[in-house]
Amino acid sequence: MLYTLMMAVAIALIIEGLIPALFPNKWRAYVLKLANEPVSTIRQIGVFLIVIGAILFWAVN
Template sequence: MVSTLLTALAIAFILEGLIPALFPNKWRAYVLKLANEPITAIRQVGVFLLLIGALLLWAVN
């Protein structure tokens, strides 16, 4: 169980690091644009991604 969790965390880190490593200028522009977004919009995206992840996890198990 812990091994599976660590594997999933490692994959998440790899995916999170891929875009800034390959496209640092575009990633920086995106982060600057994101900083100007309203908090509610950022929260809505976060909740949406959380739900998609939970549904995928449920579907896999």
């Protein structure tokens, strides 16, 4: 179980690192745009991603 969790974290880090590595200018523009969004919008996006992740986790198991 721990091995699987570590592999999932490793894959997530690889995917998260691909965008700034391949498209640094677009990534910077996105981060600047995100920084100007209201906190409530950022929170809604976070909750949405958590729900999608939980559904995918449930579906795989």
